[in-house]
Amino acid sequence: MWLKEFRTARGLTQLDVATKAKIERSYYTMIESGNRKPSVTVAKSIGNTLGFDWTIFFSEKCNESLRKTTTA
Template identity: 45%
Template sequence: MRNWLIQLRKEKQLTQQQVSKAAHIDRAYYAQIESGTRNPSMAVACQIASVLLINPSFFFSEILSEPFELALANSPIVVAHCDVNLRYTWMFNPHPDFDINQVLGKRDDELDVNDGVIALMNLKQTVIDTGQTVRERISFPLSEGLIYYEVFGQPLFNENKEIIGAATASTQLLH
């Protein structure tokens, strides 16, 4: 079951019929994709992703990321992508305080508001506005106290070399 896909569709107040029509696919096929009984082709994943404003690779993250996941399992590293509106389109290995199913499609300030969130959003906005990489130390108040991260942000480009968002890699620091 792709609960993240169902939740994202519902948050955008769309029906399966509306998504399938906008993505130019059969509703029954879309329902099978949501239920996890069928995997979309890359072309169909791109069509659905453009409707829901997410990265199409999210449909294949389980397949594509196995070596990545093994290398980073239980590590203090969080990797994420956001669009130009700072809404998460992909995330890997979030802090335990965050549920990946709750993060997709949201901005940081919709999840929490504190100095760390504001600094992170400013970092991502700078990356998008300037097209330059940015590196900054940011602290976040989390369940186990104030946690420091070294955050590296870089622009995401489409095939036309236009900035479509930002990618961040955040490493938890020992303090």
Template identity: 40%
Template sequence: MSRPPTPLQRRLARLLREVRTARGLSQEALADRAKVHRTYVGLLERAEREPRLSNLARLLAVLGLSWEEFGRLLDVSATDRRR
């Protein structure tokens, strides 16, 4: 039996989906460019999997996000959810 997703996993899932769609990428296109499986992207976007750091780095590179910007967007996402 799997554990429920953490608030951070849910924010990460929402952020990945929002940025991916804003960039006009399908899950498959993002996965292909980041050299991960399409189902992995889907699992991340549903908060069903915790990302490996190396995979997250590749996904962020494809999405054109720096670690700093990614962290800021996660913080903004957390702030927005509290309002």
């Protein structure tokens, strides 16, 4: 859910993020819903697109870490 909140706070659709990250929208949707983990390359691309540290995808406490990043 953190990824969706991050995306919507920026006023972007799933298609917007997927297009800017150069991935398929369906793949982005699976990542956002938690059904898939992105590769490092894709994580970097999504992170750059939405403006956060891509390593958050591989953190055990991604919700907590991202909230600290966005509220700091």
